[in-house]
Amino acid sequence: MATDQLSRTFAALADPTRRAMLARLSQGEATVGQLAQPFELSFAAISKHLRVLENAGLVSRGRDAQYRPAQLDARPLAEASDWIGDYARFWSASFDSLAGFLDGLQQPDQTEKDT
Amino acid sequence: MATDQLSRTFAALADPTRRAMLARLSQGEATVGQLAQPFELSFAAISKHLRVLENAGLVSRGRDAQYRPAQLDARPLAEASDWIGDYARFWSASFDSLAGFLDGLQQPDQTEKDT
């Protein structure tokens, strides 16, 4: 993995299990066991995913008796959002040019009939 | 790699070379050679990166004589931005709780003196 923050963040988000874990954590702290419950995965696997999220700065861990509760820290997502935000004008443009393209298909020649 | 769109998008963004390529493409179409020029990488490597971006739907390719110009298609970024956007309230909250935490450090007991 590349070592910069943005790469770690995007790499962490590239796994659906980890995204689901973040979604769960958005509802509050959770232990490894609670995070593992929706998945058919070993605790060790969840523990590894948690470390990836931790290395990306997306979760922090605490200690409560045997438990190591994880807590969401969404700040790296702000940076990621900023990066993507720079392209916002391009996805509007993409929609526009798609619209233009579709308009181009609306020729009198009606060999295609779908909308 | 997981097969869903969001995972492909985030995985594509997790590599700094690919992010740089997208940045270049935001200034307009570019050939493989033009994309390769800023990097000390073989054409084949750039070609592979382009395919990752293509599979994520982030670039489309054309044909112009020997050239296979690549063009940015930012629409998958809109979806990624939406996903991250769901967490916006949490990164404000993170800043707030950090502020609260730092306030907590401002106790009369001045054993620590850093800000």
Next chain:
DNA sequence: GCTATATTCAACCCATCGGTTGAGAACCAA
């Protein structure tokens, strides 16, 4: 101290990633 629960560590497996090199394919130009 012993035992149960929660979590992590260590070793391993296999698939994928990012890179290379060298051969091939597509296209233009003489």
Next chain:
DNA sequence: TTGGTTCTCAACCGATGGGTTGAATATAGC
């Protein structure tokens, strides 16, 4: 047809990722 340019394919390589299992650690309760 021969050659030059641009790009992709195929085979390979070492490193990383996501998963497993089994042993170790940390803590609580008796």
